[in-house]
Amino acid sequence: MAYSNIFYVLAAVLFILGIKKLSHPKTARNGNFIAASGMLIAILATLLSYGAIDLQMIFIGMIIGSIIGATFALKVEMTQMPQMVAIFNGFGGSASALVAAAEFLKTGDATTFTYSTIVISIFVGTLTFTGSFIAFGKLQGFISGQPIVFPGQQLINALFALALLATGFFIVQEPNQMNYFYGVIIISAILGITLTIPIGGADMPVVISLLNSYSGVAAAATGFVLMNNGLIISGALVGASGLILTNIMCKGMNRSLANVIFGAVGLEQESSQGGSEKQVTIKSYSTEEAAMIFDAAEKIIVVPGYGLAVAQAQHAVREVAEFLEGKDKQVLYAIHPVAGRMPGHMNVLLAEANIPYEQLKDLDEINPEFEDCDVALVLGANDVVNPAARHDTSSPIYGMPILDVDKSRTVIINKRTMNTGFAGIQNELFGFDNSIMVFGDAKDMLQQLLKDLKEL
Amino acid sequence: MDINILTVFILAIFVGFEIITKVPPTLHTPLMSGSNAISGIAVVGAIISTKIDGGVGTYLGLIAVVFATINVVGGFMVTDRMLKMFKRK
Known part of the structure; x- marks a missing residue:
């Protein structure tokens, strides 16, 4: 028992x-391997030091888990990565x-501290489980990506939270009352759902x-239950x-976390939009005309949005970029x-x-580059x-950090139609003097553009 | 005992903040899937909890072993798959 702690x-x-090595793409793969070795050591140390376990059953369980996990990992499309991470979060939380x-069912009389950590662990784990599956459903399109709201939602959530606190308190007081135990599980599961459904795609x-x-x-809370340093450190x-990434995402949208969770954004704008749309006059060019502009350019910055991934046009972009680079032009990518659909996606x-x-530049790096x-x-x-x-100031995206594309000499915008973006608002950029629209599916447009470039 | 374990927890949070802020935005998705795999450390707790009593607890522990292993194996593998794609010119 004691020596296993050294291995943890x-x-x-x-x-x-391992995470430290993730600070650079060159060393990152190695870092992931190091972290995986750490996990293997932790697992082996546990298997060897806890005698009274049914090794056979555990191995069967681990083999089943490995097969499922490996299948997910090998089959998943890169566009579906957010869904997969969501599911994995759910499995981790529920574990x-x-x-x-299990620990609660075993302990006859534990300390108040242990019971409290058990309640926290069950609460956070169950909430993660149900919340993750709702998130998965929304990303996969099983559930509407629109925020699902109903009157009194906030109040109901608050009541559930209060009920949870009360039930948790009662468990600690009367651990033998199984109803409180079930109560915590059920309320946590419901909260995971009701807190996630009002959040837009x-x-x-x-x-x-x-x-x-x-x-x-x-995981950390479970570590406190079991008094296991391995779980506590890894969980922390x-x-x-996750908290840092959450913060970065919120900043990227200029929203507070509370606004994301309780704001039901996406819905509000759709209802408030009405007929107040400003008309913009646009210039629509063919790919041939666009090709001539590219031919005269020296520095090109590509701004990929999710529409690019939906059109599966990444390879077409690379082909165009490689052709332009072959003509001694500089090509960079600006990544907001x-x-x-997830950080770094x-x-x-x-x-x-x-x-x-090296060509992928983040917001702070690339914005000064648009000037020239x-x-x-x-x-x-x-x-x-x-x-x-x-x-x-009246725009729903006011204050959000943006890519300063309008500062470049020419902005060429490819869209399928004039439809609005996620925030549901028309973009004044399209009417700017230096803006040119090229309509069509991103992949088709890029392939045509490449052809036209080659024919110049 | 309790205060020691709390010390470990708080220090680990600080270490986490220090090293994770150094991860560039380019690698945020692999960071997430990789840290996700690390949260599969719950597998250790799952293994420990299977020895509990041979009753319901053991079965809960076994289900936890399956779930956490999905998390660990899937998480590390998909992270590797992504990181393999990050190439220099």
């Missing part, structure tokens, strides 16, 4: 070293809750990051990581923090298309390039 410390050290529940990156953090908190690391989608990571940029090519992005965020 070792595992924790390997997790920290923690199950352990805490566009805000899912925040929710996934937050649930990621919760899965860590649940993941909790911190909320360009994808767009980078993965572009990396999958073999676009070198000849062409900014906006592909399926909308709200993240809307200048209204800078000056229009």
Whole structure:
């Protein structure tokens, strides 16, 4: 029992070293391997030091889990990564809750501290489980991406939270009353659902990051139940990581966490939009005309939005970029923090298309670059390039950090139609003097553009 | 005992904040799936809880073993799959 703790410390050290190596794409893969070794050490130490366990059953369980996990990992499309992380969060959270529940069923009389940690672990773990599956359903399209709201929702959530506090308190007082135990599980499960359904599809990156953090908190709470340093340290690391990513996502949208969770954004705007739409006069060019502009350009910045990934046009972008680079032009990519459906998602989608990571620039890095940029090519992005965020205080995206594409000499915007973005607002950028629209599916447009470029 | 374990927890949070803020935005998705795999450390707790009493607790522990293993194996594998794609020019 005692010596296994040394291995947990070792595992924790390997997790920290592994994450440290994630600070650069060159060392990151190695870092992931180091973290995985840490996990293996922790698992082996546990199997060897706890004698009275049914090894055979555990191995069967681990094999089943490995097969399911590996299948997910190998089959998943990169565009579906947010869904998969959501599901995995759910499994991690529920595992923690199950352990805490098992521990509760065993202990006849534990300390108040242990019972409290059991309640916290069951609560956070169960909430993570149901919340993650709602998030998965929304991302996958099983559940409407629209915020689901009903009158008195906030009040009902508050009542559930109060009921949870009360039930948790009663468990600690009377641990033999099984009804309180079931009560905590049921209320936590409901809260996971009611807190997630009012959140709109566009805000899912925040929710996934937050649930990621919760899965860590649940593991740490379970660590307190079992007095296990391995779980506590790892849980704390993941909790911190998820919280940082949540914060970055909120900043990327200029929203507070409370506003994301309780704001039901997406719905409000749709109802308040009405007929107050400002008309913008646009210039629509063919790919041939666009090709001529590219031919004269020296510095090109591509702004990929999620529409690009939906059109599966990443490879087409790379082909155009490679052709332009072959003509001694500089091509960079501007990645907004909320360009994808989870933190860093767009980078993965572009990396999958073999676009070198040195060319992927984040918001702070790229914004000064637009000043001397000849062409900014906006592909399926909308709200993240809307200048209204800078000056229009009545705009729902006011204050959101945007990519300053309008500062480039020419902005070429590709969209399928004039439909509005996620925030449901028209983009004044499209009417700017230096803006040119090229309509069509991103992939078709890029392929045609490449043809036209080659024919010049 | 309790205060020691609380110390460990709080220090780990600080270490977490320090190292994670250094991860560049490019790698935020792998960071998330990787840290997700790390939260699968619950598998350790799951293994421990299977030895409990041979009753319901043991079965809950076994289900937890399956769930946490999905988390660990899937998480590390998909992170590796993504990181493999990040190439230099």
